[in-house]
Amino acid sequence: xSFQDIEAGxxxxxxxxxxxxxxxxxxxxASGIFQINTAVSTFQRLVNTLGTPKDTPELRDKLxxxxxxxxxxxxxxxxxxxxxxxxxxxxxxxxxxxxxxxKLAKDFQAVLKEFQKAQRLSAERETAYTPFVxxxxxxxxxxxxxxxxxxxxxxxxxxxxxxxxxxxxxxxDNEISFNEAIIEEREQGIQEIQSQIGEVNEIFKDLAVxxxxxxxxxxxIGSNIEHSHEATAQAKSQLAKASKTQRSNSxxxxxxxxxxxxxxxxxxxxxxx
Amino acid sequence: MGILYALVGRGSVVLAEFSGTTTNAxxxxxxxxxxxxxxxxxxxxxxxxxxxxxxxxxxGLTVLCMADDTAGRRIPFAFLxxxxxxxxxxxxxxxxxxxxxxxxEEFSRILSQQMEYxxxxxxxxxxxxxxxxxxxxxxxxxxxIDKVLDRGDRLELLVDKTANMQGNTFRFRKQARRFRSxxxxxxxxxxxxxxxxxxxxxxxxxAFVCHGPALPSCF
Numbered sequence: 001x002s003f004q005d006i007e008a009g010x011x012x013x014x015x016x017x018x019x020x021x022x023x024x025x026x027x028x029x030a031s032g033i034f035q036i037n038t039a040v041s042t043f044q045r046l047v048n049t050l051g052t053p054k055d056t057p058e059l060r061d062k063l064x065x066x067x068x069x070x071x072x073x074x075x076x077x078x079x080x081x082x083x084x085x086x087x088x089x090x091x092x093x094x095x096x097x098x099x100x101x102x103k104l105a106k107d108f109q110a111v112l113k114e115f116q117k118a119q120r121l122s123a124e125r126e127t128a129y130t131p132f133v134x135x136x137x138x139x140x141x142x143x144x145x146x147x148x149x150x151x152x153x154x155x156x157x158x159x160x161x162x163x164x165x166x167x168x169x170x171x172x173d174n175e176i177s178f179n180e181a182i183i184e185e186r187e188q189g190i191q192e193i194q195s196q197i198g199e200v201n202e203i204f205k206d207l208a209v210x211x212x213x214x215x216x217x218x219x220x221i222g223s224n225i226e227h228s229h230e231a232t233a234q235a236k237s238q239l240a241k242a243s244k245t246q247r248s249n250s251x252x253x254x255x256x257x258x259x260x261x262x263x264x265x266x267x268x269x270x271x272x273x
Numbered sequence: 274m275g276i277l278y279a280l281v282g283r284g285s286v287v288l289a290e291f292s293g294t295t296t297n298a299x300x301x302x303x304x305x306x307x308x309x310x311x312x313x314x315x316x317x318x319x320x321x322x323x324x325x326x327x328x329x330x331x332x333g334l335t336v337l338c339m340a341d342d343t344a345g346r347r348i349p350f351a352f353l354x355x356x357x358x359x360x361x362x363x364x365x366x367x368x369x370x371x372x373x374x375x376x377x378e379e380f381s382r383i384l385s386q387q388m389e390y391x392x393x394x395x396x397x398x399x400x401x402x403x404x405x406x407x408x409x410x411x412x413x414x415x416x417x418i419d420k421v422l423d424r425g426d427r428l429e430l431l432v433d434k435t436a437n438m439q440g441n442t443f444r445f446r447k448q449a450r451r452f453r454s455x456x457x458x459x460x461x462x463x464x465x466x467x468x469x470x471x472x473x474x475x476x477x478x479x480a481f482v483c484h485g486p487a488l489p490s491c492f
Contacts, residue, residue, distance in 0.1 A: 171315065174317060181346050186347060189400035192404060193404055193407055199411055203411065203417075203418060206418060207417060211421060214428050217428045217431075220435075221431050224436050224438065224439045225435055225438075227439045228435070228438045228441075231442035231445065234449075235446040235450075238450045238453045239449045245453065248460050249459055249460045249463055252460070252463035255467060256470065259471070263474065
């Protein structure tokens with residue numbers, strides 16, 4: 001866009017050289033718009049770093065200077081654009097020049113809108129975030145503050161200020177020692193709880209070992225009882241068989257006695273006869 | 274043990290106090306009130322013999338208590354915080370214009386209750402409550418260990434008895450088998466005896482029928 005404008009400016013300038021001999025306003029406006037574009041890009045890049053770790057007071061300062069620079073550029077370019085417009089109204093020029101000037105005016109409007117948008121975003125972010133102060137910056141700031149105090153206040157006020165600061169430091173030290181004591185006591189309590197939990201853990205482990213051993217003992221008891229049951233069943237079977245055999249023995253004994261009785265009777269009868 | 278004396282004051286003016294025992298804590302407390310200048314917030318502890326005076330000042334109101342050195346700092350300062358909140362909630366802005374001992378009649382009872390609570394109730398402090406609960410768990414687990422050991426002893430007895438029973442039943446089985454064998458042999462003997470007697474009778478009868486011991490007529 002800007003480069004096309006510059007080329008258009010050159011061609012028109014050469015043509016005007018042949019006809020009128022004046023070329024400054026239009027080319028100046030184009031150059032101004034180009035510079036404003038570059039400055040607005042830089043400004044946007046600076047705005048994008050707001051709220052990041054790179055956000056420092058130096059960056060804020062650069063942002064402010066860039067804003068002022070853009071304002072100055074806008075003022076100058078606006079004045080030149082007005083000159084070009086007056087030339088267009090006063091002098092009879094060709095239609096191509098009018099069209100080029102109108103295009104430049106539209107470009108200028110667009111650049112202004114873009115700058116206003118970036119400026120609004122910058123204001124928002126400057127309000128939302130505070131600049132990140134590096135560690136190295138603090139001593140110099142403190143020194144500047146000291147020098148400022150030295151230059152501004154009377155010796156009495158300076159002594160009072162030192163005393164107040166010393167008391168404040170003493171107060172903070174007291175608070176720190178108090179909090180440290182509370183924290184140490186709490187730590188002791190928590191350590192005691194931890195040791196008790198460790199003891200309970202050991203007790204649970206011992207209990208597991210004991211229960212496991214007793215499981216083995218119960219298994220032994222079970223196997224003993226099963227063996228006893230089997231032996232008793234076999235013994236019962238043997239006793240049943242013995243009982244049956246003994247019943248048969250009784251029958252045989254009776255039979256023998258009867259036979260002996262009969263034989264004895266026959267012998268007695270034969271002897272008596 | 275625990276918190277023995279408590280006091281609420283504004284500057285060096287005592288508004289309410291309570292003492293659990295007869296000590297000179299009141300005089301020492303007044304000295305501490307006068308010795309701590311200024312109006313800024315602070316936490317500080319002074320030791321006196323076996324006791325420690327804990328002082329807390331917030332918004333111009335000073336709360337002080339005397340505690341054993343075994344009570345530590347966490348519980349006394351929790352007590353001071355609690356008393357401060359109760360006092361401000363009860364009396365509000367009247368604190369700044371009250372007369373000496375203006376609140377002593379009613380607030381000393383609250384001081385007494387809170388001293389009792391923070392001195393003896395384990396729930397006053399979360400860490401102490403956890404400590405108590407862990408102690409209970411440990412005691413229960415120790416009882417469990419004892420019961421399991423006792424169970425182990427009885428299981429050992431049971432193992433011995435069942436082993437004895439097993440041995441006895443093995444012996445019983447062996448003797449039952451021997452008894453069965455004995456009875457069987459007796460049965461065999463009786464059978465043989467019966468057969469022999471029957472043979473003898475048959476021979477005698479044949480001898481009579483055949484007219485002679487050598488049985489001449491039958492053959």
